[in-house]
Amino acid sequence: MEALLHNVLYPLGWLVALLLAGAGLWRITTGPTTLDRMVGLDAAVVSIVTAVAMFSLQVAAFGFLEMIIIVTALGFFTTVAFYYYLAQPKGSAGEDFNVEREGRE
16 A cells, blocks of 8 residues: 555646646636636645645655645635735726725815
């Protein structure tokens, strides 16, 4: 079982993580919309977390759990904040509705 894990499953996992990272980077660079680029960023974050978890399992060093939690939280909060920013209503000139123009009452 140990040989199967090291000779088959780890290389297969690394291949999947690299393919996911490549797909995420491709979507970030060529995405036609900003939301497509955000999906690519999420895919890249998931692939980074997957790679760190596999490396941690492969070398049997479980001290990387904090790094996994931090990268996951950064990816999640970045996505939420950016979607919140994109959901804000914009005026015809691109400014927020909540900001009053100078000279208007």
